[in-house]
Structures are given as structure tokens and as C-alpha cells.
Amino acid sequence: MDGRNAGNDWWRHAVVYQIYPRSFADADGDGVGDVAGIRSKLPYLAALGIDAIWISPWYPSPMKDAGYDVSDYRDIEPVFGTLAEADAMVAEAHALGIKVIIDIVPNHTSDQHVLFQQALAGGRGSSDRDLFIFREGRGAQGEQPPNDWQSTFGGPAWTRVADGQWYLHLFTPEQPDVNWRNAAVKAEFEQTLRFWFDRGIDGFRIDVAHGLEKDWALPDLNGLEFPLEADAEHDHPHWDQPSVHNIFREWRRIADEYTPSRAYCGEIWVGRAHRLAAYLRADELHTAFNFDFLMAPWLPAKLRAVIDSTIASHAAVGAPPTWVLGNHDVSRPVSRYAREQEALEPMARNLVHLQHLPADFDLGRRRARAAALLMFGLPGSSYVYEGEELGLPEAEDIPAEALQDPVWTMSGHTDKGRDGCRVPLPWTSDGHSFGFSPEGGAEPWLPQPDEWAELAADVQDGRAGSTLELYRAALKLRHQLPQLGDGVLEWLEAPASVLAYERAGVDGAPSLQSWTNFGSDPIALPAGEVLLASGDLLEGTLPTDTTVWVRV
Ligand code: NOJ
Numbered sequence: 384m385d386g387r388n389a390g391n392d393w394w395r396h397a398v399v400y401q402i403y404p405r406s407f408a409d410a411d412g413d414g415v416g417d418v419a420g421i422r423s424k425l426p427y428l429a430a431l432g433i434d435a436i437w438i439s440p441w442y443p444s445p446m447k448d449a450g451y452d453v454s455d456y457r458d459i460e461p462v463f464g465t466l467a468e469a470d471a472m473v474a475e476a477h478a479l480g481i482k483v484i485i486d487i488v489p490n491h492t493s494d495q496h497v498l499f500q501q502a503l504a505g506g507r508g509s510s511d512r513d514l515f516i517f518r519e520g521r522g523a524q525g526e527q528p529p530n531d532w533q534s535t536f537g538g539p540a541w542t543r544v545a546d547g548q549w550y551l552h553l554f555t556p557e558q559p560d561v562n563w564r565n566a567a568v569k570a571e572f573e574q575t576l577r578f579w580f581d582r583g584i585d586g587f588r589i590d591v592a593h594g595l596e597k598d599w600a601l602p603d604l605n606g607l608e609f610p611l612e613a614d615a616e617h618d619h620p621h622w623d624q625p626s627v628h629n630i631f632r633e634w635r636r637i638a639d640e641y642t643p644s645r646a647y648c649g650e651i652w653v654g655r656a657h658r659l660a661a662y663l664r665a666d667e668l669h670t671a672f673n674f675d676f677l678m679a680p681w682l683p684a685k686l687r688a689v690i691d692s693t694i695a696s697h698a699a700v701g702a703p704p705t706w707v708l709g710n711h712d713v714s715r716p717v718s719r720y721a722r723e724q725e726a727l728e729p730m731a732r733n734l735v736h737l738q739h740l741p742a743d744f745d746l747g748r749r750r751a752r753a754a755a756l757l758m759f760g761l762p763g764s765s766y767v768y769e770g771e772e773l774g775l776p777e778a779e780d781i782p783a784e785a786l787q788d789p790v791w792t793m794s795g796h797t798d799k800g801r802d803g804c805r806v807p808l809p810w811t812s813d814g815h816s817f818g819f820s821p822e823g824g825a826e827p828w829l830p831q832p833d834e835w836a837e838l839a840a841d842v843q844d845g846r847a848g849s850t851l852e853l854y855r856a857a858l859k860l861r862h863q864l865p866q867l868g869d870g871v872l873e874w875l876e877a878p879a880s881v882l883a884y885e886r887a888g889v890d891g892a893p894s895l896q897s898w899t900n901f902g903s904d905p906i907a908l909p910a911g912e913v914l915l916a917s918g919d920l921l922e923g924t925l926p927t928d929t930t931v932w933v934r935v
Contacts, residue, residue: 388434388480394586394646394669394764395703396868397434398858399484401768403711404441404463405449405828406807412824414816416807418464422472425479427840431772431851432858435482437588437648439711441469445495447557448789449711449805451486451590452493456575473583482585484648489572490591491558498571499559507548514568515559516551517544518601525549531603532621536793553594553621555789563595563630576637580645586638592631592649592662592671596624610654623653631667638669648672648705656696663702670764673705677713678732680724681750681928683882683901687874690761694872697763703869704763708754709771715804716754718777721747735798738779748774749928752853752917753899756930759857760886760897762870767854770808773838774850777803778831785830806831809839848919856915860932866895881906885935899930911935 388397408420418441428436440450443460450460459469473483492499498514505511518529520543528541529549534556541549542556551560561568576587598620609619618624631647638645649671653659656675662668679689697704708716713732721742728736751774758765781802783791790800807827811818816827817839836842843849861867866886875883880902888894895914900906905924911933913920918929925931 388482389643391642391644392869393434393482393643394648397482397764398432398759398861399435399437399648399764399766400428400431400433401710401766402436402438403769403805404438406805406819407769408808408810409816409820409824409827412821413462414820414825415462415828416819417462418459418468418472422468422475425472425475425481428476428481429479431855432862433481433767435484435585436476437484437766438486440486440488440590445493445557447493447555449787451488452491452495452555452558453488454493454495454497456487456572457578470582477583483583484586484588484646485579485584486590487572487575487587488590489561489563490594491552491554491560494557494559502550502559503544507546512548513565514562516562516597517548518551520547520549530601531605532601533604534793536790537795537798538793551597553591555793560594560597563627564599569630569633573633573637576634580637580641584645585643586646586648586669588648588650589668590650592668593623593627593651593653594621595630596627597621598624610652613655623651623658628661628664628667631662635666635668646670656692657699660696660700660702663697664700670703670705672707672710672766674707676758677707677709678730680727680731681720681754681901682724683880683899686757687882690872694762704761705766706758706761706763707766707768708751708758709768709804710766711768711805712801713804714777715768715775716751716771717744717747717774718742718779718803719747720750720754721776733798733801734777734779734803737777738799744776746928747776748850749918752850753928753930755854756857756915756917756932757882757897757899759861760867760884760895760930760932762868762872762886764868768804772851772854773809773840773843775806775808775835775838778806778829779803780832781806781830787829802829805829809835811841812836812839853915853917857932860914864895865889865892878902878906883909893934896933896935897930898925898933900925900927903927909933909935 405416407416408424409416410419441463442453443455444450444452459466476483501511502515519525521527528539532540534540543549552558609622646669649668651671675689679685693704714734721744722740786802788800788802790798806829807819809817815822819827843851873885877883883898886895898909905926908923914932916931
């Protein structure tokens with residue numbers, strides 16, 4: 384691996400691979416992935432050519448929301464392993480030149496966290512209770528929730544406790560929101576940041592970063608939708624409150640105490656580019672996920688508009704753009720792109736938005752490959768969700784009785800939720816659970832589709848034209864070519880059904896062009912040396928739904 388991850392600005396260009404620990408690799412055979420499984424696959428990740436891994440929560444958790452309900456922020460969930468194993472994993476990743484980012488969940492804890500248990504025991508008006516958001520209910524006996532806020536997963540955002548008070552939870556009832564006005568909450572999370580930074584962790588992905596502060600008058604929503612309209616002048620009572628920026632200014636000071644610098648990536652769903660960029664000012668977060676890009680349909684004008692607005696809004700605050708096609712909360716890109724793109728609703732990202740639409744998965748995979756190459760050429764940093772490099776589709780047919788996501792029950796069984804993108808990875812085409820667990824191990828925690836045998840990593844390894852080899856080749860070029868990574872982009876003149884851009888060469892070196900053909904007919908290949916293509920180039924042409932990189 385080259386030395387570009389050694390400096391302080393690694394996060395400006397890194398390709399970050401998301402590991403969902405339950406589903407990545409299971410070393411101990413209990414059917415759930417673990418830290419030892421991650422360790423065993425570090426050579427695979429190094430060979431893939433990624434710069435960093437982001438590990439979804441690995442903390443002790445009752446797993447009511449797959450680990451996003453944390454009961455201890457400074458230890459490792461026993462199902463996943465031990466702190467000593469985590470330390471060893473980080474050291475081994477570092478030795479391979481891979482940075483390690485972990486998830487922090489500061490909007491809510493688990494209801495089993497000692498602080499929430501103390502809050503329950505402490506009773507009305509106690510200082511323990513003030514660490515969370517307890518209120519009296521409305522109605523003569525306080526029998527109605529304090530306001531009309533709804534849980535993101537369905538149903539009221541308030542649950543009543545034995546003494547009659549209600550507590551707020553923007554997600555499941557087992558995820559009580561914490562009170563960020565309380566200095567003890569701030570101190571608690573700062574201690575957690577330092578705990579992991581001191582152990583060598585390189586950064587945090589911040590869960591629901593736009594949710595920590597609330598309008599503390601807790602006003603009713605009265606039907607107010609989020610994201611807000613582009614020109615809205617009012618704020619939403621519990622998303623993207625302006626005071627949230629103060630928290631991240633304090634967090635930035637902590638990250639900056641460390642060398643090499645530690646970095647943050649915010650999970651921020653705000654839907655408005657300038658509001659997102661506000662989190663990326665020089666004294667706040669380093670990066671944030673670009674969900675506008677993830678949600679853009681496979682249509683050239685829409686993608687170009689998102690790319691332009693991303694680059695412009697990030698440049699205004701000096702932050703590198705980031706690009707992402709998938710994660711553990713959204714349907715896999717192969718399956719989103721397998722649908723008629725004009726038919727997708729603007730916010731379509733989950734199975735519930737897709738399943739009723741006919742699908743062509745070969746088409747979806749072809750587009751997902753083209754999208755990956757288009758993305759890796761863009762300026763800034765990119766994310767890869769585990770299994771994207773294998774071209775996995777969403778598992779759309781998980782039987783109802785196997786579903787684990789709380790969305791399924793909280794939506795009253797109207798939304799199958801996010802399990803379809805969380806199915807354990809296929810490492811080998813045969814064997815128990817396609818090599819996810821060792822032979823003789825338990826059944827994987829979610830069932831794997833039979834068709835995944837053909838997509839297993841060992842089948843794709845070394846096979847010319849496989850999706851795995853395409854990712855490896857693209858990431859290798861990112862390391863070799865100074866034109867790629869951080870920097871600027873220039874659009875090239877091209878028909879409306881083509882997206883073509885150039886990344887300038889440094890010091891007189893040739894520039895690199897990326898061309899993607901969205902049209903139904905092949906177009907002539909651009910002049911230059913073909914470095915890589917996402918599909919076969921037929922007779923000197925660039926076929927539909929294909930991206931090519933050329934050096935000119
Ligand atoms: C966002 C996480 O990505 C998602 O998986 C989780 O359910 C919610 N935040 C609540 O923590």
C-alpha cells in the first residue's frame with residue numbers, strides 16, 4: 384500500500400469500506416459475524432485496495448436495533464468478541480495501512496444502559512432523569528404523549544413509564560433519546576471519544592448527527608414534513624436544529640488534539656445541500672455522507688445535478704465531497720437500479736418503495752458497476768458497503784418469520800425494513816452458509832438466497848470481468864493515479880445521455896476522463912488509452928449503462 388494514508392488529510396480522499404459486523408464474517412460459528420471474522424478478512428480488504436474501514440456498532444447491546452441501541456460505549460459486545468481482540472484488529476489493520484473508523488450513537492442509548500436504568504430508578508425530577516428527555520403527558524391524567532412526534536420506525540415517539548412520566552425516543556422504545564442540554568451527557572460522550580481515540584481509532588461515523596438537539600419547547604409537528612422545503616425559513620423541532628453545531632465544534636477540538644488527526648463522518652439526512660455543508664465548516668465535522676447521491680436515480684440529468692450541487696456546496700466550506708451508493712439502511716444499488724428509474728419516487732431507497740416495481744437484476748448490476756466507476760473517479764472520498772464489490776442484490780424474499788429489523792413490527796407489518804441489505808456475505812460458492820461461518824456452524828442470523836453461490840468472493844476472485852476484479856482494478860488505479868481522489872472536476876461536452884468529466888493531470892501529466900453512457904445506443908469511445916471499463920467495450924464503442932476511464 385502506498386503512503387497516502389499516512390498524512391493528516393487521509394479522509395479527504397479515502398475509500399472507506401463499511402463493515403456491518405453481524406454480517407461480514409463469523410469466525411466462532413454462532414451464525415453472527417464477529418471481530419475475529421473481521422481480522423481474518425483484513426488481507427482481503429487490503430487486496431481490495433480500500434483505505435479505511437468503518438465498523439457499524441460493535442458495543443454491548445441488547446440488539447433491539449442491531450447494535451444501534453448501545454448499553455456500554457466503552458466495551459465490545461460479547462457476541463462480537465473482546466476489547467483485546469478489537470485492539471489486535473486495529474493494530475493489524477494499521478499494519479496493512481488501513482484506517483479504522485467506528486460508529487458512535489449519541490442521539491440515544493439502549494434502555495439497558497446504566498444511565499437510563501438510573502434515570503428510571505431516580506424518579507421524577509431527579510438529576511438522573513435529566514440525562515434523558517422525560518416529560519409529563521397531556522390529558523387530565525397525563526395519559527396522552529407530551530406531543531405529536533412520531534418514531535422514525537412508526538408509532539408515537541413517547542413511551543410511558545411506571546410512575547406516569549413519558550420519555551422520548553425518535554427510534555424504538557428501547558432507544559431513549561438523551562438530553563444534550565445536560566453537561567453530564569456532553570462529558571460522558573467526550574470521554575467515550577477519548578477512550579477510543581486513545582486506543583488508536585482513527586475516526587467516528589456519527590449516528591443521526593442531525594438529531595441531537597431539539598427545540599426544547601417540544602412543540603407539536605402539526606404535520607410538518609422533513610426534509611423541509613428548499614426555501615423554508617423555519618426549523619424543524621427535532622431534526623437539524625441550529626444549536627447542534629455547538630456540539631460538533633467541541634468534538635472537533637477533541638479530534639484535533641490527536642496526531643495524525645482523527646476524523647468524523649456525520650450521518651446527516653437534511654435534504655438541503657447548504658444545510659449539510661454547514662456541518663462541514665472547518666471547525667466542525669470533516670465529512671458527511673452524501674445521501675442525495677445515494678438516492679439519485681440512474682438518470683444522467685439527476686446525477687449531474689447532484690454532483691454539481693455537492694461539489695459547489697462542499698467547496699463553499701472547503702470540505703471534500705463524499706459519494707456513497709449504499710449502506711445497511713437502504714436497498715442495495717443493484718436492486719434500486721434494476722427498476723424503471725423514472726418510476727421511482729423521489730425518496731425511494733428501501734424495499735418498501737421498490738418491491739412493487741418489476742426488476743431486471745442483470746441490468747441493475749450493470750448499472751451498479753457503471754455507477755461505482757463513475758463514483759470512484761469523482762473528487763473526494765467514497766464509501767463502499769460490504770458486498771457491493773460482489774455485486775450483491777437486495778435479498779427481497781426473506782420470510783416474514785425470519786425478519787429481525789424492528790421496522791417490520793413497528794410499521795405494523797407494512798414495511799419489511801432493512802434486513803434485505805444485511806444478509807451475511809457469501810465468501811465461498813459451496814459449504815455451509817457460503818463460507819460466512821465455519822463448517823458445522825449455526826445457521827446465519829438471516830437466510831442467504833441460494834443464487835448467491837454464483838456471487839461468492841471465491842468465484843469472482845481472479846475471474847476477468849467479475850465485479851470484485853472491477854473494484855480491485857478501480858481502487859488500484861485510485862492509488863496509482865494522482866489525478867484521482869481530492870481535487871476538482873471539469874465536465875466535458877457530451878450528449879445529454881452521457882456524463883463525461885475530466886480530472887486534470889498534475890505537473891503536465893495526462894488527464895483522466897470518465898465517460899458513462901446512459902443512452903440506449905452505444906457511442907464512439909473517447910480518444911485516449913482505455914484504463915478500465917465497467918463492462919465490455921464492443922468494437923470500439925461504449926455500450927449503454929457502461930463507464931470507461933481513459934487517459935488522454
Ligand atoms: C441510523 C442507523 O444507520 C440505523 O441503522 C439506525 O436504526 C438509526 N440510525 C438509529 O440509530
